[in-house]
Amino acid sequence: MKKLLLAGIALGAMVAMAMPASAQVKVGVGGPITGPNATFGAQLKNGAEQWAADVNAKGGLMGEKVEIVIGDDASKPEQGVSVANKFIADGVKFVLGHFNSGVSIPASEQYAEAGVIAISPASTNPKLTERGLTNVFRTCGRDDQQGATAGEYILKNLQGKKIAIVHDKTPYGKGLADETKKSINAGGVTEVIYEGINPGEKDYTALVSKLKGAGVDVLYYGGLHTEAGLLVRQMRDQGLKTVLFSGDGITDKEFWTIAGPGAEGTLMTFGSDPRKIPAAAAVVEEFKKKGIDPEGYVLYTYAAGQMLQQAADATKSLDPKKIAEYIHSGAKFDTVLGTLSFDKKGDRTSGDYVVYVWKDGGYSEL
Incomplete structure (x- = not known):
């Protein structure tokens, strides 16, 4: 009996050693x-x-x-x-x-x-x-890097355009908008509108009317794709051809689905395409x-x-x-x-x- 017990223990040990780790x-x-x-x-x-x-x-x-x-x-x-x-x-x-x-x-x-x-x-x-x-x-990367890239592009390629800056009041959206604002302000450009919106809202008619009244050429938006898409769609509905410029928060094809064909020409900052x-x-x-x-x-x-x-x-x-x-x-x-x-x-x-x-x-x- 003792030999059988020892043999069983030895066999069990061998099986355990042979099995892959389950941790x-x-x-x-x-x-x-x-x-x-x-x-x-x-x-x-x-x-x-x-x-x-x-x-x-x-x-x-x-x-x-x-x-x-x-x-x-x-x-x-x-x-x-x-x-x-x-x-x-x-x-x-x-x-x-x-x-x-x-x-x-x-x-x-x-x-x-x-x-x-x-x-x-x-x-x-x-x-x-x-x-x-x-x-x-x-x-x-960081928003101080991303905002600097957006600001540099605006200063170099969108000279003489009226710029509005809007953000969604979140740490990401406001942070990115403020970094972009800092960059263009340092380059001698002052935005004609700066304000925040509430994420989750569906109707931005009042803001779009304000943009239209100010003759805004470029809307820089700090926020995510849902609100960005709605802004584009509602600008086009009011006949506004203002170009949207945003950050990495719109890097998903759902942005286009929400915005519609009016998203054509939207600008965006993001890292070099890893794909x-x-x-x-x-x-x-x-x-x-x-x-x-x-x-x-x-x-x-x-x-x-x-x-x-x-x-x-x-x-x-x-x-x-x-x-x-x-x-x-x-x-x-x-x-x-x-x-x-x-x-x-x-x-x-x-x-x-x-x-x-x-x-x-x-x-x-x-």
């Missing part, structure tokens, strides 16, 4: 899965899930399978904090998100307290990385096979996952503190966005904002 590392994806910005939440989700599938096919993170955990913040700051706390309670140590700056900023306070790394693919407000938090990073980067070719092809256009922040999210993978490999650890220290060290990461490195704040050491124009339902770099 999992949870990676949270926080973004607007529902609500008016759900199209951007889908971009983050698609990018994260493709990265997880690819990294798991190669053995996972440090031999552990990546499990993607989705948190819907609906673009609401208080809901974002709830998502962050849920992630923390569930043992999530790494987060790809959030989308909105107004959500990422308060959520990051929770992550900092719990020692969770948060890498935003899309939150551009400078405040996100200006608070001395060592666990916060972003694969996108055209040679390093992204294989991944872009994988998305296309699934019927997904990796526009907007899809590849920015994928790149955030690549950072985690390469930092884990380099440190031979899944300790968030060690990984954060490695990212801050100036190490270079080979990603679908090209080679990235980060400063002590958690920002990219290089920015690449350019101007795009919308035409025939899509956008292309000027």
Whole structure:
């Protein structure tokens, strides 16, 4: 009996050694899965899930399978904090998100307290990385860079035009509008209108009438695609040919769906199109096979996952503190966005904002 027992124990040990590791590392994806910005939440989700599938096919993170955990913040700051706390309670140590700056900023306070790394693919407000938090990073640029690019284009290419600046009162929208205003004001141009609107409203007739009365040639809008699309549609309905100029908040084809053909000629700032980067070719092809256009922040999210993978490999650890220290060290990461490195704040050491124009339902770099 004793020999049989020992033999059973030995056999069990051999089976256990032969079985693949079942441990999992949870990676949270926080973004607007529902609500008016759900199209951007889908971009983050698609990018994260493709990265997880690819990294798991190669053995996972440090031999552990990546499990993607989705948190819907609906673009609401208080809901974002709830998502962050849920992630923390569930043992999530790494987060790809959030989308909105107004959500990422308060959520990051929770992550900092719990020692969770948060890498935003899309939150551009400078405040996100200006608070001395060592666990916060972003694969996108900042609004002071984006606003400067927009301002430079306006000063160089739209001389003598009447400019109006409107924002949606959010940290992202107002922040971007103010950076653009700062840039054109420094170049000697003063806007004829500056005001905020309430996101979620459907009727902007009064604002459009005001733009018409002031003879505005260019409307710079700091905000997201839903309101931007409605502004364009309602300007055209009133016979206004004013050109809309906006930022990365309209980088989804849904903008065109809302705005209609009147969106032709809309200007927009965004990073150089990652879909055209040679390093992204294989991944872009994988998305296309699934019927997904990796526009907007899809590849920015994928790149955030690549950072985690390469930092884990380099440190031979899944300790968030060690990984954060490695990212801050100036190490270079080979990603679908090209080679990235980060400063002590958690920002990219290089920015690449350019101007795009919308035409025939899509956008292309000027």
